[in-house]
Structures are given as C-alpha cells and as structure tokens.
Amino acid sequence: MAEMDVSSGGGHKKGPGVKKGKKLSTRVDLTPMVDLGFLLITFFMYTTTMSKPKTMEINMPYKDENMKQDDQSKIKASTALTILLSKNHRVYYYEGLGDDPNNPPQLQVTTFKPKDGIRDAIIDKKKRVDQMKQSGQLVGKDQLTVLIKPDDNSTYDDLVNILDEMSINDVRVYAIVDITPVDKEFIQLTEQANAGAQ
C-alpha cells in the first residue's frame, strides 16, 4: 500500500523508519496431506468391495405330494441327456434316462474343461435333437432336456458349473434331480473299468 502512504510527504519513500512487508512464500508443504490421502485410500481399499455380487437365478421344478401322475411332465428318452456329477470334479454323462435295465447306458466320463469337456457333449446332443426335429422324429415342443444328478461326493462348485453350462449352451429345459442308486452303480462300474484299463 505504498500509494496510500502520503502522510510523510517529502520525496523519499524508503526511509529507515518505513518497514517493508516481508514477502512470505505461498508454498505449503503438502507432504502430510499426501500421507493422509494415501492413508484413506488404504483404508477404503481394505474395507470395501469393488463389485456388487452377481446372482444366478434358479427355478426348481414344482413339487407337490398331491400331484397326480398325469400332471407330471414326461421326458422322452430320445431328447434326454443325463449328467452325473461325481468326485474330483468328474462328470459322467449318458444319453437317455437310464431307466431301462435290459439296456444299460454307456457312461462317458469327462470334466469341465473348455475343450472336449461336457460342453461339447451338450452341444453335440443339442444338434442331434435339432436334426431329429427336422427329420420329423420329434415334434412340436420336444427339446433337449438335461437331467442333472449330483452325487454325494460332488461339490457346490460342480453344481454351479453345470448350471452355468446350461445357460452357456442355451439349454432351456433342465432339472436338478436326486441321484438314484442305479446311477451310483453306473458310476462305480465305470470307475472300476477305467481303473482296470489304466
């Protein structure tokens, strides 16, 4: 405010009695603020989650004790693919329902691997069902039906994986069914046969 200083008159402004305002630096040391910032980042990284959990919707078949035999939907053996989940993430599958004792199904063993796994088996079966439809062997609403039977040694991971395969391969009709003793026997026999082959 040197312009305002008119009281002294005279010519010289910078006498010994006039104090010059000391120029303070406008720089502030930001190091503590950076420390604080990173501390908060660390806190938020540890206590929060990035993504919202995703869910998979699942509809179980409607069940009622009073349901009449006629109301239950029947599956044609020619459109059915039965998948058995077993230990060590192994997957057994066979075509049809496996309910004919005179003609036991041929169990194939595979895994969830992306190539030559259960996915290819499902795609292959789906194609054949479509062909049968075109050639007139199947009519109308008939479509590939997958029966999923997890056994006692399978894990939740297997179940989710196989349900996922259903949505990956656009299989509309599938059901999680209890495993039957007959199916367990099939698995055992296949395991024995494979052990013998090795």
Place this chain on the structure above:
Amino acid sequence: MPKVKMPRKSTNVDMTAMCDVAFLLLTFFMLATKFKPDEPVTVVTPNSISDIPLPDVDIMMITVDPNGRIFFSVDNQNVRQNIIEDVNEYKGLNLTEAEKRSFKYGSSIGVPFNQLKSYLAADPAAQKDFDKSSTGVPVDSVANSETNELGTWIRIARNNNPKLRITIKADADASYPNIQKVIKTLEGWKIFKFNLITGLKAVPPGTAAYDQQMKGTAAK
C-alpha cells in the same frame, strides 16, 4: 585437477501433483466401492456367466461355509426385529430386550435355538469368536420337522416379509449333500425360485450364450 563443485540442489519436491493423484484415487475408491458386509465366515463363491446383480433390499441370505455350516441372515433391521420377537415367542427363549437388540443390529446367525440366548447375550467380539467354532443352524432334509431349524427361520422370516428374496451363498468347496439339504428345505416350504450368489466370469466365445451376448451388444 580442479575440484568439481556439485551445485547444491534443494531436496524439496513439489508435493502438489502427488497430492492431486492421492485424492483422485481416494475419490474413485469412495464412489466405486461399497462397504464389505460383516460376514461370520469367509466364503469363496464359484463363478458363473450370469450377470444379474443382487437386489439391494429384501434379501434373506443363507450362507454355507466349506464345512457345511449354515448361517442365516436378513438385511432389513425392522424385519429382524419382528423375526426375533416371533422366534422368542415360538421357541419360548425368554430373550431380554438387550438380547433382541443384539440380534437386530447383528449380522448372521449360525447357532441352534438352544444356544441362541447365550449367543445373543455375548458381546460382538465374543460372538465372532463363537462363530468360528459354532455348528451352524441345524438343518435336515425334511422341511417342516422340528429339528430343521433353518426351516423355522425361513418360515418366520417369510411370515414377516413375504417379499424376501432367498439367496444362497455357498462356498465352492461345500459338498453337495449340504446344499441339497438347504434346497430340500426351501422346496418343503414351496420355494422353488431362488438365487445363487456367484462371481462373474467371461462368456466363452463360440457358444450359444456368446452369440446372444454379441447380438445384444450389436442391437444397442
């Protein structure tokens, strides 16, 4: 040889830029993330291609840990209040107001009914310790039997809020018979539609779902 004089440089670095970055990241983390819900056990969910987000409200969650222990929780505190009142009455537990409050503001329940009173009377730290060794909510494959306590919880919760969505959050290593018991219990109460909580994985190329996804993005 003449001595080379090194010019003395100031060690002060301008922190403004670093400060900017720190707070930018901080803002990002604050906006993009959500606080982790308090969970009694760590559960690693399997992955699926499904990308339906979990709804925000009206959730009943059944957690299954790798050993098959079951924990039960409902998100809404008002509903929790009603549930504990009903459970108290139904089972004759003689819970005090403080114990009911402990349930209302607590997280998951993983104890049988006969231990519920002592569990709720404990402080949160002791409850956490107890969760590590508890047996979980008892369950069996018959839905409406008295020993199936999960069934009782589900029934009471649904009486209080029929809109509850039922979600199962199970560990990838949980064995199937344990999951089967939960599903059987739900079926016993005529619940045929529920959600499984999964992580997200990419849709494998060359499959039907991949083609659909491509079509969907092309249409947009």
